[in-house]
Amino acid sequence: QVQLTESGGGLVQAGGSLRLSCTASGRALGTYAMGWFRQGPGKAREFVASISWSGDRTSYSDSAKDRFTISRDNAKKTVYLQLTNLKPEDTADYYCAQAWVVAETSKESEYDYWGQGTQVTVSS
Secondary structure: OOEEEEEOOEEEEOOOOEEEEEEEEOOOHHHOOEEEEEEOOOOOOEEEEEEOOOOOOEEEOOOOOOOEEEEEEHHHOEEEEEEOOOOHHHOEEEEEEEEOOOOOOOOHHHEEEEOOOEEEEEEO
16 A cells, blocks of 8 residues: 655745655555646646656646656655746645556556645735
């Protein structure tokens, strides 16, 4: 069994930054790809970023590209999402997920473990 615990969310002004963390327990983090998704108020959950098992490949949604950075420390069983230049439309619950594949992926169907989420609110 894998448990994922996110932290680092909060209230920030537009243009500000936050760093989200996701720590895993159970299955070795380094074996699988990891991802971040988000769900804004009244919206469907959407892909944000993903990183391969080794950390050498990443992928981003168009809205995250150039503003967000995903990284991982397999020894610490932790994956990070650095959020910069935040906008009010980035307001959402952010979820960490562990895939059952090794390559970075935006497909929700390729993730089998999910965290409880951390809330990010960006004020204008």
